[in-house]
Amino acid sequence: MKKHKRIFVLLLAVMMMLSMYSIAGAAVEDTGFADVEASAWYAQDVQYCRDNGLMNGTDAAVFSPNATMSRAMLATVLYRIAGSPDVTGTDTFLDTENNQWYSDAILWASQRDIVGGYDDGRFGPDDPVLREQIAALLWRYAGRPTPEASIDFADEAEISLWAQDAVDWARVNGYINGDEANRFQPINQATRAEVSAILARYDRALQDEEEQTPEPTPQGNATLIAYFSATGNTERIARQLEGVLDADLYEITPEIPYTSADLDYSNSGCRANQEQNDPTARPAIAGGVQDMRDYDVMFLGYPIWWGQAPKIISTFLERYDFAGKTIVPFCTSGSSGIGSSADNLHGLAADADWLDGQRFSGTASTDEVTAWVDRLNLPIQTETAA
Numbered sequence: 001m002k003k004h005k006r007i008f009v010l011l012l013a014v015m016m017m018l019s020m021y022s023i024a025g026a027a028v029e030d031t032g033f034a035d036v037e038a039s040a041w042y043a044q045d046v047q048y049c050r051d052n053g054l055m056n057g058t059d060a061a062v063f064s065p066n067a068t069m070s071r072a073m074l075a076t077v078l079y080r081i082a083g084s085p086d087v088t089g090t091d092t093f094l095d096t097e098n099n100q101w102y103s104d105a106i107l108w109a110s111q112r113d114i115v116g117g118y119d120d121g122r123f124g125p126d127d128p129v130l131r132e133q134i135a136a137l138l139w140r141y142a143g144r145p146t147p148e149a150s151i152d153f154a155d156e157a158e159i160s161l162w163a164q165d166a167v168d169w170a171r172v173n174g175y176i177n178g179d180e181a182n183r184f185q186p187i188n189q190a191t192r193a194e195v196s197a198i199l200a201r202y203d204r205a206l207q208d209e210e211e212q213t214p215e216p217t218p219q220g221n222a223t224l225i226a227y228f229s230a231t232g233n234t235e236r237i238a239r240q241l242e243g244v245l246d247a248d249l250y251e252i253t254p255e256i257p258y259t260s261a262d263l264d265y266s267n268s269g270c271r272a273n274q275e276q277n278d279p280t281a282r283p284a285i286a287g288g289v290q291d292m293r294d295y296d297v298m299f300l301g302y303p304i305w306w307g308q309a310p311k312i313i314s315t316f317l318e319r320y321d322f323a324g325k326t327i328v329p330f331c332t333s334g335s336s337g338i339g340s341s342a343d344n345l346h347g348l349a350a351d352a353d354w355l356d357g358q359r360f361s362g363t364a365s366t367d368e369v370t371a372w373v374d375r376l377n378l379p380i381q382t383e384t385a386a
């Protein structure tokens with residue numbers, strides 16, 4: 001009897017081992033790439049990236065898992081995650097060319113402020129992407145969310161300042177981890193296998209989030225008031241709007257604040273004048289909207305600078321996807337009307353539904369603002385109606 005029991009337990013153990021093997025084996029049977037073994041730690045991630053169109057092989061049946069990932073490759077992958085939207089124009093980098101496999105992706109990523117070039121004007125498409133750059137690109141693509149916690153890596157001091165929020169965010173969300181000695185190794189190059197793992201984690205999290213996000217209902221559309229204000233007038237109107245609408249308020253804050261000398265428009269060389277005269281000027285923005293997908297209607301406020309919206313508004317519009325959203329422009333000025341300033345922004349968010357804009361004086365009353373909102377007749381919640 002005892003002997004039978006032992007044989008039975010042994011058989012059971014063998015069966016369990018076999019079934020475990022087949023479960024592990026079932027995860028990845030054939031990766032489709034001759035150089036990605038089914039048992040490799042990254043096999044599932046490579047397969048995920050290929051099945052979801054995020055990464056292709058370097059050749060039909062070759063993935064090159066140990067090759068480094070270039071900056072152009074990473075821009076292309078993010079562009080694919082974004083659904084490869086149409087782009088117009090050409091980028092300003094000295095070392096990129098038109099009609100290359102990476103051209104649309106780099107143009108799109110630079111217009112959305114996801115990638116920047118080097119100080120010497122190059123993009124470095126073939127340069128290997130560094131770990132802190134991967135974190136920064138993903139984070140910028142995600143809309144520069146504020147990290148939920150600050151992580152102290154053993155090599156924290158080696159992480160570039162511009163990448164620190166991105167690295168914290170990537171680590172908190174488990175997209176990029178440190179090594180066993182708690183080092184982030186910010187300037188290490190990443191292999192294509194490592195990048196596939198990072199991207200697969202990020203894309204899976206995005207899909208989960210999308211599945212959990214209920215479809216927006218036509219009633220109670222969420223509203224954002226985004227504004228830039230150099231001297232406080234537009235901010236005053238934006239705050240009045242916030243009191244009238246059931247909306248979130250977001251200030252478009254320049255990375256380098258404008259000093260009064262920057263705004264001295266009587267000096268033709270002042271920063272504001274230079275920017276307004278330069279069609280390619282895109283002043284950088286500090287921080288970002290937590291998740292633009294939350295909003296269906298956006299009020300967009302700015303001061304009139306030489307008859308137009310300040311160039312930082314272009315930076316802002318190029319950064320997000322406004323397809324299907326309604327944008328309601330408003331501005332403040334010394335005396336000019338809104339003129340062509342709003343119409344000239346339409347091309348930067350061509351898939352949005354743009355309503356006519358409204359100009360206010362810097363001292364407009366709440367009654368004026370309320371009357372304007374009522375006239376708009378938007379399907380949005382107001383404070384009084386909520």
Ligand SMILES: Cc1cc2nc3c(=O)[nH]c(=O)nc-3n(C[C@H](O)[C@H](O)[C@H](O)COP(=O)(O)O)c2cc1C
Binds near residue numbers: 230264333336
């Ligand atoms: C560089 C610059 C250019 C300006 N150009 C105009 C203009 O063309 N027409 C106008 O009426 N006011 C102009 N103004 C005045 C601002 O539009 C006005 O003061 C506005 O309310 C400022 O808003 P803010 O306090 O939100 O920055 C200009 C101001 C600056 C700094």
